[in-house]
Amino acid sequence: MKLGEILLYTAPFSARQLAKTPLTWRFSFVPTELHTRTHTQKARLRMNRILGYALVLIPIAALLGYGAYVEPNRLEVTRHTVGTTTTPADIRIVQISDLHLQQMDDIRRLVAHQTVAAKPDVIVLSGDIVDRKESLAALEAFLDELGPIPKIAVLGNWEYWSEIDLKALAELYARHHTQLLINACQVIEIRHKTIAFVGLDDALASKPNAGKAGKHCADTSAKVLIEHSPGFFGKPMDQPADNAPYLLSLSGHTHGGQITLFGSPLETPPGSGAYQQGWYETQYGKLYVSRGIGTTVVPLRIGAEPELPIFDIKL
Numbered sequence: 001m002k003l004g005e006i007l008l009y010t011a012p013f014s015a016r017q018l019a020k021t022p023l024t025w026r027f028s029f030v031p032t033e034l035h036t037r038t039h040t041q042k043a044r045l046r047m048n049r050i051l052g053y054a055l056v057l058i059p060i061a062a063l064l065g066y067g068a069y070v071e072p073n074r075l076e077v078t079r080h081t082v083g084t085t086t087t088p089a090d091i092r093i094v095q096i097s098d099l100h101l102q103q104m105d106d107i108r109r110l111v112a113h114q115t116v117a118a119k120p121d122v123i124v125l126s127g128d129i130v131d132r133k134e135s136l137a138a139l140e141a142f143l144d145e146l147g148p149i150p151k152i153a154v155l156g157n158w159e160y161w162s163e164i165d166l167k168a169l170a171e172l173y174a175r176h177h178t179q180l181l182i183n184a185c186q187v188i189e190i191r192h193k194t195i196a197f198v199g200l201d202d203a204l205a206s207k208p209n210a211g212k213a214g215k216h217c218a219d220t221s222a223k224v225l226i227e228h229s230p231g232f233f234g235k236p237m238d239q240p241a242d243n244a245p246y247l248l249s250l251s252g253h254t255h256g257g258q259i260t261l262f263g264s265p266l267e268t269p270p271g272s273g274a275y276q277q278g279w280y281e282t283q284y285g286k287l288y289v290s291r292g293i294g295t296t297v298v299p300l301r302i303g304a305e306p307e308l309p310i311f312d313i314k315l
Contacts, residue, residue, distance in 0.1 A: 067302040071301045072294075073106060076306065077308045077310065079312070091191075091193060091312075091315065092119065093120060094123050095124045095252075095311070096293065097127065097128070098156070098296075100294025100296060101135050101138050102135050109145065116146060124197070127202060133162060152186060153181070155228065156229070182200075185213055193222075194220055224249070226249070229253045230251035233283070233287050234275070237283060249284050254291070255292050257277070257303070257304050275287070293307075
């Protein structure tokens with residue numbers, strides 16, 4: 001065997017053998033060390049991506065879980081004093097707003113329990129108490145839990161939008177010591193003190209009329225105005241004075257923004273106007289906007305815990 005043939009068989013990767021090798025084969029021979037390094041880098045890259053996704057998705061999932069299952073089932077009872085006298089409070093009012101009742105669950109039972117425990121003289125149901133035609137049975141069960149305490153109710157936008165039979169709703173309320181006011185007034189005497197409740201129709205879904213509502217109790221000095229949608233309070237009065245100022249105005253509707261970031265709501269529903277939650281000075285007097293209890297559209301509450309306000313009125 002010639003020397004050239006010996007070299008051909010003993011040196012498979014010699015220049016001569018490489019010249020005879022097809023082009024597609026030439027790049028298939030990668031050192032094992034380089035293969036290992038490449039696989040390791042790819043594995044690390046995949047792991048980094050997984051960790052990156054986890055760092056983003058886990059906090060989001062935790063926040064959504066909190067907003068869906070934790071905060072909506074918590075209840076903040078807030079207490080407020082209205083009036084400047086130093087004597088003990090004459091009348092106690094508990095406001096229940098935006099219950100969005102569909103069934104008697106834990107949070108609604110807690111609301112009923114805390115309301116009764118507060119020993120109010122009057123309970124104000126400030127709209128969006130039910131939002132489905134099928135919810136009247138649940139409402140009856142809820143009102144049963146509240147007992148014979150006198151109650152004043154107004155309509156919210158959802159009582160209209162869900163096409164609830166308003167006559168049936170009024171009759172149900174009446175069976176449970178509840179007066180439904182639609183642009184009307186109810187005077188109540190409590191321990192020789194007289195207070196009038198002026199209940200307006202919802203400003204978003206219907207037509208409130210404070211002048212009409214208050215004319216039958218104009219002689220009563222202590223008046224509480226109830227309007228579900230607070231945007232009403234930022235609009236010009238239909239009539240001069242419109243029985244203002246009121247001792248107290250109560251509203252809801254906004255859910256406190258329902259989902260807030262650092263105290264600022266992502267969005268408030270139409271009919272909210274410039275109001276989100278808490279106390280405001282308006283042309284009608286002092287207004288309190290409750291965060292309410294339930295949720296709508298998105299079943300989440302984040303940074304807007306359900307609220308049960310209690311007002312001690314000093315006359």
